[in-house]
Amino acid sequence: MKSSARQHFQFVRDYLLLLSLLYFAGCVSNGHATPKQTPFNNTIPALLVFGDSTVDPGNNDYVNTVFKGNFPPYGRDFTNRVATGRFTNGQLPTDYIISYMGVKDYVPPYLNQSLHIEELMTGVSFASAGSGYDPLTPTLSNVVPLQKQLEYFQEYRERLEGAIGKEKTDDLIKRSMFLLSAGTNDFALNYFTAQLRRMSFSASNYEKFVLQHFKGFIQGLLSQGATKIAVVGLPPMGCLPVIITSNTIPLTGRQCVERINSVSRDYNTLLQSELRHLQSTQLNKETKIYYADIYGPLQDMIQNHQRYGFEVVSSGCCGTGLLEASFLCNAKTPVCLDASKYIFWDAIHPTDRAYYLIFQAFRPLIDFIIEDLTS
Numbered sequence: 518m519k520s521s522a523r524q525h526f527q528f529v530r531d532y533l534l535l536l537s538l539l540y541f542a543g544c545v546s547n548g549h550a551t552p553k554q555t556p557f558n559n560t561i562p563a564l565l566v567f568g569d570s571t572v573d574p575g576n577n578d579y580v581n582t583v584f585k586g587n588f589p590p591y592g593r594d595f596t597n598r599v600a601t602g603r604f605t606n607g608q609l610p611t612d613y614i615i616s617y618m619g620v621k622d623y624v625p626p627y628l629n630q631s632l633h634i635e636e637l638m639t640g641v642s643f644a645s646a647g648s649g650y651d652p653l654t655p656t657l658s659n660v661v662p663l664q665k666q667l668e669y670f671q672e673y674r675e676r677l678e679g680a681i682g683k684e685k686t687d688d689l690i691k692r693s694m695f696l697l698s699a700g701t702n703d704f705a706l707n708y709f710t711a712q713l714r715r716m717s718f719s720a721s722n723y724e725k726f727v728l729q730h731f732k733g734f735i736q737g738l739l740s741q742g743a744t745k746i747a748v749v750g751l752p753p754m755g756c757l758p759v760i761i762t763s764n765t766i767p768l769t770g771r772q773c774v775e776r777i778n779s780v781s782r783d784y785n786t787l788l789q790s791e792l793r794h795l796q797s798t799q800l801n802k803e804t805k806i807y808y809a810d811i812y813g814p815l816q817d818m819i820q821n822h823q824r825y826g827f828e829v830v831s832s833g834c835c836g837t838g839l840l841e842a843s844f845l846c847n848a849k850t851p852v853c854l855d856a857s858k859y860i861f862w863d864a865i866h867p868t869d870r871a872y873y874l875i876f877q878a879f880r881p882l883i884d885f886i887i888e889d890l891t892s
């Protein structure tokens with residue numbers, strides 16, 4: 518490698534390391550159709566969501582963190598072009614899911630204290646962008662840890678019990694769909710970028726470490742009465758634009774980083790095995806834990822982008838698309854004209870259209886869960 522190229526590469530890595538200590542998250546806009554509602558629209562009371570930026574509709578707006586998305590150009594293609602705190606130009610997969618279920622149009626953030634009890638009863642998100650299973654991960658961005666999200670859920674239950682009584686609250690929780698999407702920040706931020714855990718763990722051992730914390734979180738949900746839980750795996754992390762930027766020698770092309778994608782695949786295999794084990798040990802036969810594959814759909818969009826109508830796959834719509842996210846993607850940052858041609862909105866997060874296609878890939882699983890809940 519030439520000296521100038523090496524210096525540039527080192528600069529990019531150092532810059533990303535500094536940036537990551539402040540923020541990181543995570544995994545059809547113009548003209549896509551509204552999801553068709555299922556025939557079960559009066560039987561599933563709520564969708565309850567936990568995790569990171571892939572499912573955070575704005576909880577970080579109420580947290581003392583720099584990692585926020587409640588300013589333009591975020592929300593450019595959302596209803597009334599409002600930047601709600603969602604880290605994309607439009608809706609999240611959970612918004613499409615709850616609309617498809619026929620419950621309401623969007624999943625609101627739990628930390629919005631203005632929510633009425635009726636709104637709480639139909640579902641909220643406790644997720645916080647930048648969070649992860651590893652307790653160290655959320656400290657990098659000063660966001661809401663998964664354990665605190667579980668505490669907020671307990672608080673949520675108590676609020677419902679105060680309004681509708683314990684029996685009705687227990688029944689509502691039992692008949693609700695739960696969704697958990699986390700883990701990307703543990704690896705992409707904590708392990709590979711900041712390299713904090715890399716000093717103590719090999720990649721394979723860190724996968725097991727993260728899964729132990731995941732297991733504890735799931736047990737917490739089950740102890741609070743959850744019976745139907747969908748768990749989203751890791752995306753192809755090596756295809757995130759910011760990861761490509763930090764691991765690619767300049768002028769050699771922008772390709773997905775296979776060694777990081779392989780970690781995603783290995784973790785997902787272990788996760789599915791853990792889910793099967795958790796399922797087999799449940800005494801309550803009504804309890805079901807499902808795996809939601811995000812790796813396959815997103816990888817297919819990237820590899821076969823022309824089939825989906827995408828034109829840009831390795832950079833985001835906002836700014837250069839190589840590094841910008843959160844406060845670096847702001848009202849003064851240039852933005853592409855048509856985000857529907859991009860898989861990624863910023864250097865980390867998918868566009869509304871990509872999220873819609875991920876929702877479509879999830880639909881068979883959602884239908885299956887709904888059937889379980891209504892049978």
